[in-house]
Amino acid sequence: MxxxxxxxxxxxxxxxxxxxxxxxxxxxxxxxxxxxxxxxxxxxxxxxxxxxxxxxxxxxxxxxxxxxxxxxxxxxxxxxxxxxxxxxxxxxxxxxxxxxxxxxxxxxxxxxxxxxxxxxxxxxxxxxxxxxxxxxxxxxxxxxxxxxxxxxxxxxxxxxxxxxxxxxxxxxxxxxxxxxxxxxxxxxxxxxxxxxxxxxxxxELQKKLSIELSAFDTIYTDKFDGLPARMADTRGARRLIKRWLNPLSALFLSRKIANLLGLPWGKIFLGIMLAGPKTAIQMARMATGFKAFEVGTMDGDNINGILPLGQITGIIKxxxxxxxxxxxxxxxxxxxxxxxxxxxx
Ligand SMILES: Cc1cc2nc3c(=O)[nH]c(=O)nc-3n(C[C@H](O)[C@H](O)[C@H](O)COP(=O)(O)O)c2cc1C
Structure with missing residues (x-):
């Protein structure tokens, strides 16, 4: 070819x-x-x-x-x-x-x-x-x-x-x-x-899930990490969408965020305090979204995690x-x- x-x-x-x-x-x-x-x-x-x-x-x-x-x-x-x-x-x-x-x-x-x-x-x-x-x-x-x-x-x-x-x-x-x-x-x-x-x-559970789900079983949302993304329509995905985040959430999640960025926790804590509410919520969204992504992909957990999945899953058998x-x-x-x-x- x-x-x-x-x-x-x-x-x-x-x-x-x-x-x-x-x-x-x-x-x-x-x-x-x-x-x-x-x-x-x-x-x-x-x-x-x-x-x-x-x-x-x-x-x-x-x-x-x-x-x-x-x-x-x-x-x-x-x-x-x-x-x-x-x-x-x-x-x-x-x-x-x-x-x-x-x-x-x-x-x-x-x-x-x-x-x-x-x-x-x-x-x-x-x-x-x-x-x-x-x-x-x-x-x-x-x-x-x-x-x-x-x-x-x-x-x-x-x-x-x-x-x-x-x-x-x-x-x-x-x-x-x-x-x-x-x-x-x-x-x-x-x-x-x-x-x-x-x-x-x-x-393996996610491979099975991708066979079971049809083209109608995915969700497209910007509540995952702040950018529109498509994932399998699961309990985990619906929970992620509904999660309640406020600027303080980022302070609670600051250790996770520091880990994600590979930066010292103190620096992140201070950064969040100074960043303003919008950025703080965005950081909290990324931190929880990424954790859910890892848990869904690697542990096959569709209650605490999520699985990115395209509509073409409908023809995968x-x-x-x-x-x-x-x-x-x-x-x-x-x-x-x-x-x-x-x-x-
Ligand atoms: C399970 C899974 C995980 C993915 N993870 C990422 C990722 O970490 N970064 C990224 O840019 N795209 C990611 N994607 C999207 C793919 O890179 C790609 O854009 C998409 O799968 C193409 O469309 P398709 O699923 O219809 O083949 C992921 C897709 C799947 C199915």
Whole structure:
């Protein structure tokens, strides 16, 4: 298969594993890259020394190209970015922030930069800031998808930029890959599908849940960490939405926040006192949201935790190996292309 994305990333198939905290770990990343796609190592919740260790572990598991992500919205992300640059990771993916300096540094060692965006404005800014490709994430996606569906968002951005686009949000099979191509994208990035694979470290109960839930069983809310995000509609998600936070909550949670930011508790306590009520509530939201995210993902606890999940969960009916997912997608895309061709006659 040949697209501008396979050429740019030097991979066999234009199929990307999205960067999912606690899930896109070296074993899953390497499984995707070894199967001909490109795995994105998630560094959002890692400390810099863990990021280095994870990159090095990925290198022992695959000789194929892989990526690492930087989520600028996450505390401590710039320190992780520096490690990624020092380690000369072949592909660097960034989101939720300005990537001009990052692009410059990654290009110095010959790396490739992919920006994740959800709006036309950010797509144009990322192109201007030196990104080599975009991941364009629509409303259907798990986690922080945009306000516009992939079907409407991808072609609009494809038409407006010169760099290749990878479509994300609502892709899980060969029909999806073919649709992405038809919309002008040159690859797909998947979270919900790869989360439910043999190699994925997500709790087994969550793999089962993703098979049971339909496209109608997710919630899109900004009450998780302050930005609109999609998750499975569970008791935990509803509790998280209803939780009552006031500026004092941040003081109660200041130890958790300090841990999250990797900063001394005293400094955080003082910072919250001075930050003003709006920022304090936002910090409290992030601290509780992240804890719920970890508990949901790793412990399979849907009462105290939450699970990011995309609407495409509705077509996911099994837990295959990563290699089988990728091979199935490629085979199906060819078959569907033939059927479409017949319909066009
Ligand atoms: C369980 C799970 C955890 C995720 N965690 C993150 C995360 O930590 N950071 C992030 O930027 N996106 C995260 N995402 C979103 C993905 O990176 C990606 O944008 C999304 O899954 C693509 O849409 P899809 O789910 O329809 O494939 C997560 C997705 C899932 C399913």
């Amino acid at each position: 040949k697209t501008r994305i396979t050429e740019l990333l030097k991979v066999k198939y234009p199929i990307i594993l999205s960067g999912m905290s606690w899930i896109s770990v070296p074993e899953l990343v390497a499984a995707v890259s070894n199967a001909g796609g490109c795995g994105i190592l998630a560094t959002g919740v890692l400390k810099p020394e863990q990021t280095r260790e994870y990159i090095q572990r990925t290198r022992t598991l695959t000789k194929k190209p892989f990526a690492a992500n930087v989520t600028f919205y996450f505390p401590g992300s710039e320190k992780n970015a520096k490690v990624i640059i020092e380690e000369k990771v072949p592909v660097v993916n960034y989101s939720l922030g300005k990537g001009d300096w990052l692009s410059k540094e990654v290009h110095k060692y010959g790396g490739v930069v992919i920006a994740t965006v959800t709006t036309l404005k950010h797509a144009l800014a990322a192109q201007r800031d030196g990104a080599d490709a975009l991941i364009v994430t629509g409303y259907e996606a798990a986690g922080h998808g945009g306000a516009v569906t992939s079907l409407a968002l991808v072609p609009q951005i494809v038409d407006a930029v010169n760099i290749p686009v990878i479509a994300a949000g609502g892709f899980a099979d060969g029909r999806g890959l073919l649709t992405a191509f038809a919309l002008g994208a040159e690859g797909i990035s998947m979270g919900t599908r790869f989360m439910n694979t043999v190699e994925s470290p997500v709790h 099994d837990t295959p190996k990563v290699k089988d997912v990728i091979e199935r997608i490629i085979k199906e895309a060819h078959e569907v292309a033939k059927q479409v061709e017949k319909k066009l006659k």
